[in-house]
Amino acid sequence: MKHYTYDEWLQYVNDEINENSRQELEDHLYSCDQCLNHYLMVMEANESSLPILSDMSEFTDLVMAEVLKQKIVVPDTVRNLNTMLMVPSVPDTTNDAKTKMKKKPFYQHAAFHYLLAAAATILLTFTGAFQSLATYANALESPQPQVQKKKHSVTEGVINKTFAWMDSLEKKEAVKK
Structure with missing residues (x-):
């Protein structure tokens, strides 16, 4: 990859090069960080010669x-x-806001979604779905000794199976003797 010198970037900033070279330098800036650094240094050095905006x-x-x-x-x-x-x-x-509102289908309005949510809530309330959910939640919260069994950890299960296997090996050895 060809890199451009500080002087070439200085000519570019001062607009002292032809259009083909200018395009080539601009295209090169997109792909080369080293030349971009040179370009930025030239811009900083010539900052005083660039036009200043008053306001x-x-x-x-x-x-x-x-x-x-x-x-x-x-x-x-x-x-x-x-x-x-x-x-x-x-x-x-x-277009004003009224024209845009008329273009939307009814199911894209917020009011439609609120009405749909209210209708679903009323339907679930009158069918007793919320009551059955509340009963189910209470049943889960109250401790029932019949349902709760002591669960063994995975490690305990592995240890128990290992001991059972070792006991079966000892029994086989005892039978052989």
Whole structure:
């Protein structure tokens, strides 16, 4: 990979190179960290010669005003381009909120979901589903000695099986003698 010198980056910053070389240098910046460091050093060294913005907020306001002046002629083309480039599209501000609300199907409104949840709650209450759940929960919470058996740990099970196996081996040895 070819690396560019400090002087070449200085010429780039001072706009003293032709368009082909400029494009080549810009493409190279994307792939080379070493040259990017050289470029940043040149930018820091020549910071005083770069134009200074007197009022940054005024500059931002002017840029935003220019953006708002421009109108999108073919919104479908822009939307398709944004989809291909994976860039989020700018929201369409030409339609008001009432128009957007009318375009949504009824099942996408929050009120529909609240009504559906209320209907399900009423249905479960009147069918006794909540009562049976409460009874089941109480049955789980109250200790019942018949249901609770002492459970052995895995280690105890392995030890018991090992001793049983050793006892069977001893019995086989005793039978052989």
